Amino acid sequence: NMAPEYGATCGFFPVDNETLNYLKLSSRDDARIALVDAYCKAQGLFRTSASADPVFTDTLELALEDVVPSLAGPKRPEGRVALNAVKAGFAAALETEYKKPGVLGQRFKVDGKDFDIGHGDVAIAAITSCTNTSNPSVLIAAGLLARNAVAKGLKSKPWVKTSLAPGSQVVAGYLDKAGLQPALDALGFNLVGFGCTTCIGNSGPLPTEISKSINDNGIIAAAVLSGNRNFEGRVSPDVQANYLASPPLVVAFALAGNVHMDLSTEPLGKGSDGADVYLRDIWPSNQEIQKFIMENVTRDIFKSRYADVFKGDAGWQKVPVTKGMTYGWNSGSTYVQNPPYFQGITMTPKPIVDIKGARILALLGDKITTDHISPAGSIKKDSPAGAYLLERQVRPADFNQYGTRRGNHEVMMRGTFANIRIKNAMNVDDGGRTLEGGNTKHYPSGKVMSIFDAAMQYETEGVPLVLFAGVEYGNGSSRDWAAKGTNLLGVKAVIAQSYERIHRSNLVGMGILPLLFEDGLSWQSIGLTGAETVTIEGLDKVRPRQKMIAKITYADGVTKDVPLICRIDTEDEIAYYRNGGILHYVLRNLAAVA
Structure with missing residues (x-):
């Protein structure tokens, strides 16, 4: 799930006896376990202590003694920060990234409440994720830490919205069996459901009065969640500093109430006896965690929770279903619609036409993530x-x-491009400051409008579109909608300084031409403002990684040839591009042999 964040297509862990033990624990069918065992051994995928080490093209070494408790934030999963550096890291980000120097100690009233809030206060603390909530050690640790905190008399801070949304029903079973759920409930970590919540921005709104104080006063509030991703605009529209943490640290930050303190040395609060309580006072030992796992994470819980999982509950069973060989599209649905990708498709691809007189839809900066492009x-x-x-x-x-x-x-x-935190250099205020939000300027009218509305207006005018970006365009999760949405807006080419590997591939797969500035060039260095037009010719004869030219025509009529490199990298990708995308390529091939 997280492989794209570290630049891989997948991560592989060899199957071993522990894998088989987990399959047995999770109540998998005996025949299925035997099949996994036999297949992996036959394929050379099973590993034992006697197995030879694999041969790798490159290796990395990590000394376990160097591993320390850490979070990731405030904007990207790769932004690891040690627990004892979170305080200083947030203070630095407040000044440099959020442009708010000298305001860390400011506090602001919350209407109708007897507390105030300020920069770095934790507005959301959520145990959530499809991945780490599958790990009993961190969930049991969170429950034990909560139990210890309650015993000391600690409480979550009143401005923190807390929730528990594991990815598996089994978690609810073993937390209940272990007697740990009441302590989590006492700190506000009530079970709200199973599935994607805070990690994908689905935790619901903050209390109205807290949201109002945050927005009225420009507070840089924080979220601490055990989710997978923390890209800008993803977790909550009210929260800008988002930190990923283990479930027990999520509980700890709910108790602390802010990220501008060092949890490794500063007290979380005062206990019922008036004494300071530190994180070390309530952190469970590895031995206790393992003991609870052995006693409470059992085969019976997996079996009881998932014996009839595919039947669903009564509500699911009441959903009306129509039978047929093909899906019956409901034109009134706001959740599922028939996409237009194949409208007008013919057996023979239409010739690729050059991009002539294209307008610029957006001028984007560095590290534009797929969440910026297609928010979740x-x-x-x-x-x-x-x-x-x-x-x-x-x-x-x-x-x-x-x-x-x-x-x-x-x-x-x-x-697409409607992320509330995206910055398009064509969307500026009267002082020339780039504004946040998915707006752009339409040319030649000069009107500021949403990127979607501008794209639709250009479509009615018969004008093709291009967009420009900086380095690592499309980094983050491998979201196919980041390429699909770009296609549907009428963008014919993206010109960037570099691409995230998977998103580049997805652009080609949707029939969009990814182009690379030659070294040293950028849209800033060639003086683009968004008022220019762009022409790129020779697309019917394009070859993998060939050099190309974009002819830029500036508002004053001056033209400039900008050297680019085509980032269609293989002959297969050329075939996809000439077919209008991989979907059309596959469909035509299937039709040809039908």
Whole structure:
């Protein structure tokens, strides 16, 4: 799941006896376990202490003695920060990234409450994730830490929204069996469901009065969650500093209430006896964690929770289903719509046409993530996607979020580049400062509008589009909608200083031409403002990684040839591009042999 974040397509761990033990523990069928055992051994995938070491092209070494408790934040999963450096790291980010120097100690009133809040206060503490909540050691550790904290008389701070949403029903079973859920409940970590919540921006709104204080006063609030990703605009529209942490540290930060303190040396609070309580006072030992796992994580829990898992509950069973060989599209659905990818498709691909007189949709900076391009979080009422849902009588309370409406291209294309934290250099205030949010300037009218509305206007005008970006364009999760949405907006080419590997491939797969500036060039260095037009010729004869030219015509009529490198890297990708994308390529090949 997290391989793209460290630049890989997948991570492989060899199958061994512990794998088989887990299959037995989780109540898998005996025949299935035997098949896994036999298959992996036959394929050379099974590892024992006698197995020869694999041969790798490169190796990395990690000394376990150097591993320390850590978080990742405030904006990216790769932003690891040691627990004892979180305090200094947030203070530095407040000044440099959030441009708020000298304000760390400021506090602001919360209407109707007897507490105030300030920069770095934890507004969300969530135990959530499809990945680490599958690990009993960290969930049991969180429960034991909560038990110890309650015994000391500690409480979560009142401005912290807490929740527990594991990815498996088994977690609820063993926390209950171990007697640890009551302590989690006492600190506010009530079980809210099973599945994607805070990690994908689906934790619901903050209390109205806290949200108001944050937004009225420009507070850089924090979230601490055990989720997978913390890209800008993903977790909550009210929270800008997002830290990934283990479940027990999530509980600890709920007790502390802020990220501008060193939990390794400063007290979490005062216990019922008035004495300071430190994290070390309530942290469970490895031995105790393992003892609870052995006693409470059992085969019977897996069996009872998942014996009839595919039947679903009563609500699921009441969902009406129509039978047929093909899916019956419901034109009134706001969740699933028939996408337009194959409209007008012919057996023979149409010739690739040159990009002539294209307008610039956006001028983006470095490390634009797939979350910037296609957000997964909440849908704002005043966004193009929000307007679409309102027109169809969907109440804002029922908007859900982009991640749950990914089956509806009408929502997703309206959400493309609609991240509330994205910065497009064509969207500036009167002082020339780049603003946050998914707006752009339409040319030649000069009108500022949403990127979606501008793209649709260019479409009616018959104008192709390109966009420019900096380094590592498309980093982050391998979200296919980041390429799909870009395609649906009419973007024919992306020109960047470098690409994240998977997103580059996805662009080609959607028929979009990825182009690379030659070393030393950028859209800034060639003086782009967004008022220019772009022409790229010779696309019908394009070859892998060939040198190309973009002819830039500036607003004053001056032209400039900019050298680029085609980042279609293989002959197979050339075939995808000439077919209009991999979907068309596959469909035509299937039709040809039918």
